[in-house]
Amino acid sequence: MSTLFLNARLINPETRTDEPGALLVIDGRIAARGAAAEGERGGVEQVIDCAGACLAPGLVDIGVKVCEPGERHKESFGTAGAAAAAGGVTTMVTRPDTTPTIDTPEILEFVSRRAREASPVRVLPMAALTKGRAGREMTEIGFLLDGGAVAFTDCDHVVTDTKVFSRALTYARSLGALVIAHVQDPGLSQGAAATSGKFASLRGLPAVTPMAERMGFDRDMALVEMTGARYHADQITTARALPPLERAKRNGLDVTAGVSIHHLTLNELDVADYRTFFKVKPPLRSEDDRRAVIEAVASGLIDIICSMHTPQDEESKRLPFEEAASGAVALETLLPAALRLYHSGDMDLPTLIRAMTLNPANRLGLPQGRIDDGAPADLVLFDPHAPFVLDRFALKSKSKNTPFDGARMQGRVIGTWVGGTRVYDRTPAHA
Template sequence: PNAMRSIDCGGKCLAPGIVDVGVKVCEPGERHKESFRTAGEAAAAGGVTTMVVRPDTEPAIDSPETLQFAARRAADVSKVNVLPMAALTKDRAGKEMAEIGFLMDAGAVAFTDCDFVNRNNKIFGRCLSYAKMMDAVVIGHAQEPVMSEGTCATSGPFASKLGLPAVSVIAERIQLERDMAMVEMTGVTYHVDQLSAAASLPVLERAKAAGLPVSAGVSIHHLTLNELDIDGYRTFFKVKPPLRHEDDRLAMAEAVSAGLIDIISSMHTPQDEESKRLPFEEAASGAVGLETLLPASMSLVHAGHMNLVTLWRALSLNPAKLLGLEVGRMSEGAPADLVLFDPEKPFVMDRYALKSRCKNTPFDTRRMQGVVLRTFVGGEEVYAR
């Protein structure tokens, strides 16, 4: 047809747009860190066509009214699709179950208290049972809270050398064991958002072998960085859970390649300069990642850890399947959410060139490969380089 536009993609990759589960957008409450507008621009520039956003805002997204406010704001100003998650408990405090049914009616695609871990098994079990009854997806965080409290590094000689309060990787395994037992009890569809330790993988493997409805994710930072990166007390490398040993990083990459870990996400967490320019123990945790997710992920392909098909399954298809979305695939009738990128093109990351309002990336000045050329949402071009 005359209206059809042709784009020469010779030598480049055209793939389904990335579905990023666990993005923090600081609306309501902290728009000075990130708004739906700036997050949408960053996502489009990073090839992310669907942001699944966390409810750890101020106030928390724990009521239909707050969720609808966030959804309306996103629909008005974001260049990409935005799907809100809701808190599992009111104010993410673990004391009272949120209105799961009403929140689902309002558009919540999953339920999570983010990095708050509920130690009250009775309340947590009740939440999971109700979520199962409502056919809702629950996303959990596997860090035993008592062991993890007040820590900012992974136990071992390196943390001792720096004099930082540290937590054993076993804290992750302990919490994962508890969560898998609760899934066995309730039958809820459960996703663990940020596995980071090799010690956790046998627990996940047993749960999947037993047929439990579980999946797991890993952040791009735990796939591409390790504890040595915090040398010099560099707070832009302070994330939660803390960066692990190199053996853990390699085990995570192998688990993604083998299909044991299902999803890779950016865990985009904007923090302003003031909250990062503090002593390491006091500095805020988190890093932005919407614009670095694709090139950082491509480093796993270039290093031979996995092929491009496996990578894209973890970035797009699997997160879409977890949440029952039609996106994440290139087939007749599927939404035309696409990213065109050059997998080989090198560049040097410049944090000041990021479209995110906050610039707290650990990849600043790093040589990377993989440049987004165009991004399409619903067939409409939302980014062009």
């Protein structure tokens, strides 16, 4: 199968360019760009006129929770895959915080098989770093690597035993495995529902100081310096954690960092009258922290933007704010929410797309996230200016817990391709 995309606005995260052009796809891979692609117009099987819309690599989203096994009523691989395709996400890197935890080769094999059967987009599973995410005994990292795990994480369960964590980092380093950690001091953050400050005090909410993130990150950096492990901080959300991140990179540690789309586009005031759809982990931060983190993404200090897609059912969210479950769905809202940073002038499109495509692909050693010749044809076509009001009940996720319900947004996905095959179509005939 050959497909030619004409009249596209090509967003190339590798060259950091945004220019009109054409793209040729043959047998699931990118074959040519620009004039070379247009010259093949006569011999292709399908021509798609992009009409000036943006054509970019499909998004690579690290940290997606799919609730199989154990909680399919919240999200299945089928619904998560459909949501990802509608949001321009062509690779989901899934979390192991399921029921049961993905901590054995057998559970990993089950998850991989279900994903292949049900999801229209690529699914790469992560596995737990310690058994049951309990922080006491590390998993069989070597066997899990052989079984297809792309990284190891206990998600929001911080490994408090420093000896256990250092041993796991040492073992992971010997195998070249990537460890992903949640940087919060668990003692300070336990039971917190908001970030400490005037807003939390006025609302009477249990709060955590931003220093909890700084302290957790500082501890991890000491262990990474000691072990030489490959390390990724899942979310850096405060200004206080940025200087040690910059210092770690300057000192040559193999460290990267991510941030969720919610911490980039929302702040603590959005909680307003205890709106539980805005309860995420870590809690939303001050506007000063949000601005600092945006600047860190724009400069490249923070490498990756992710959705932190965390489905929760209505029963988990319709509770008093302190008791409600944390998390929000974001596979479909990741791109339009990120485009707020483009429309506000905080970032150009290549920089924004780079943080959601090339950088996560490079961190995981994947060939995706680029539009070079020979790269997999995982692509998203989107109109960055198309306005709409988000209706949470129109989302393809089983759970509807989005903080953007009723929000005016700008930027819609027109089509998504995985390996050259179209997996989402929002042209008028299919809308």
